[in-house]
Amino acid sequence: MIYPAARAIVVAGASAPVALLIGVIAPAYWVAGLAFLGFLVVLLILDAALGASPKDVAVTVGGLKSAAAGSEFSVEIALAFARAAPAACEVAIDSHYLLEAPDGLRTRVRIVNGRGEAAIRLIATRRGVARFEQLWVRWQGPLGLVWKQRVLAVADEIVIVPDVxxxxxxxxxxSHRDMLHGLTARMQIGEGAEFDSLADFQQGMDRRAIDWKQSARHRKLLAKEYRTExxxxxxxxxxxxxxxxxxxxxxxxxxxxxxxxxxxxxxxxxxxxxxxxxxxxxxxxxxxxxxxxxxxxxxxxxxxxxxxxxxxxxxxxxxxxxxxxxxxxxxxxxxxxxxxxxxxxxxxxxxxxxxxxxxxxxxxxxxxxxxxxxxxxxxxxxxxxxxxxxxxxxxxxxxxxxxxxxxxxxxxxxxxxxxxxxxxxxxxxxxxxxxxx
Structure with a gap:
């Protein structure tokens, strides 16, 4: 797709009052306005013909295939021009309700030796599958009068998963067992506890754990140890x-x-x-x-x-x-x-x-x-x-x-x-x- 740039529209708009003024002051030279518009059309055609055409650009989309909800990631875009590459171009991607773009969905890419790379920063706001259907690439001709644009179907997707x-x-x-149950396994008393063994009663242990019958038999205080169910x-x-x-x-x-x-x-x-x-x-x-x-x-x-x-x-x-x-x-x-x-x-x-x-x-x-x-x-x-x-x-x-x-x-x-x-x-x-x- 090729369409006029802002420069061409401004030049054409500015020439209309000048052509009207010439027609009022010197009616014999009214054709000068038409000649200027014809010259501008020739420049537009020349600008469209020079440089790379829309079919000369190849685009590769990369980056993460999955992201956590709430995380920030980037979609990486690589450009390659077959011939007459411009100095810079603009790249834009689809919007999606699962994603937010803090810096916008469009970015400018510098082209060096026919190649350029860009990254669009995104934030995953919800779980689901975010699909990118289309990608836009455009650049100006050598004279800056026209935009050359190519729309590519990318069919790429990012799976947004729960944040872990x-x-x-x-x-x-x-995962360390001591972090789950503490440094000792004593006095896990309550419903569902399993008796494990008897041990000497030590200061700081729960007095309810004392087995009085066994303590009388052995003539020293013994306490029950329980194994957590x-x-x-x-x-x-x-x-x-x-x-x-x-x-x-x-x-x-x-x-x-x-x-x-x-x-x-x-x-x-x-x-x-x-x-x-x-x-x-x-x-x-x-x-x-x-x-x-x-x-x-x-x-x-x-x-x-x-x-x-x-x-x-x-x-x-x-x-x-x-x-x-x-x-x-x-x-x-x-x-x-x-x-x-x-x-x-x-x-x-x-x-x-x-x-x-x-x-x-x-x-x-x-x-x-x-x-x-x-x-x-x-x-x-x-x-x-x-x-x-x-x-x-x-x-x-x-x-x-x-x-x-x-x-x-x-x-x-x-x-x-x-x-x-x-x-x-x-x-x-x-x-x-x-x-x-």
Missing amino acids: RSLRERSADY RNNNVIIALDSGRTMCEPLAGLPKIDRAVSAALLTAFVALKDGDRVSLFGFDSHPRVSTKPVSGARSFALLQRVAGAVEYSDRETNYTLALATLTTGLQRRSLIVIFTDFADTISAELMLAAVGTLLKRHLVLFILFRDEELEGFAAAEPNAPEDVTRAVTAAALLRQRRLVVNRLKRLGVHVIEAAHDRAGPALVNAYLEVKQRNLL
Whole structure:
């Protein structure tokens, strides 16, 4: 495709008043204006004929084929001209709703010895598959009067997966057994603990661990040592309803939840427990059977990546009733969710109450830093006061729901979006150490 550049349009537009002025002052020379326009057309044709033609350029698109949600990456573009390469050209790519381009989707490329390279910086905002259908390359002719443009079909795609970068950073620590159970394996007392052996009672040990009969027989204090029970069920439920799909620090809350869930699943699998994932909004959407072993993490990662964004209200009654169907043993149920007020949380509280009869329930809530900022901000205008009062009321209602959950016996974790994963892992390890299952 060849079309006039801005320079040609400006020259043609500027020549019109001059031609009109000549026609008024010297009507006999009115043909001079037509002659100038004809000369400009010749220059345009000459500029289009000189230099490289659109079919003389070859483009190669490279870069990552997959990226984590919330990460930054670049699409690398390489250009090669067969002949008469220009000094510079412009490259643009398709936009996609899963991606953001902080510097724009178009960039300028310098051409040296017929070749040039460019990188367009992108940020993955959501999970899914981002496809690039077309790529545009254009450059000006030697006279700068025309643009030569070529549109290429690239059919390239980037798979945006859940963010597991924190898992890679902490995998060496969490995979070490001493990091999971501490330096000693003593006094793991509680429901589900297994007796391991007797040991001499030492200062600092729990007095409830003393075996008085054996101590009387051996004439010294002996304490029972317990072995932590393994192969527990850990069910991670992800609410993907409307509230959880709202953005939080640039990413939907559900993506933050998926990252924290995968980190905890990795630790639980390494510790010998069985993990399953459950996704729901108005209906149950995805579910896995409990799996064990580190090799099963890839399956959980694929299932977590398939949790879709939803604009529906969450149906806790149906979801939690479906979740507990078939559970024959006491399990740790981790629920990632959010709520706006006490009214929307009533059904959630009723549904959670039925779970507590047999299972241990742990809620993960992201701190609403935006509301906290509005409530704490110094008011400078009447609308700031209104915003602060509304935010404080919403936070107060949120606190009421959290307190009701705690009174029911639910373990509640409130953490910032970037600390939710470690906070959940610490809570899981505490549950294991106290043998609450």
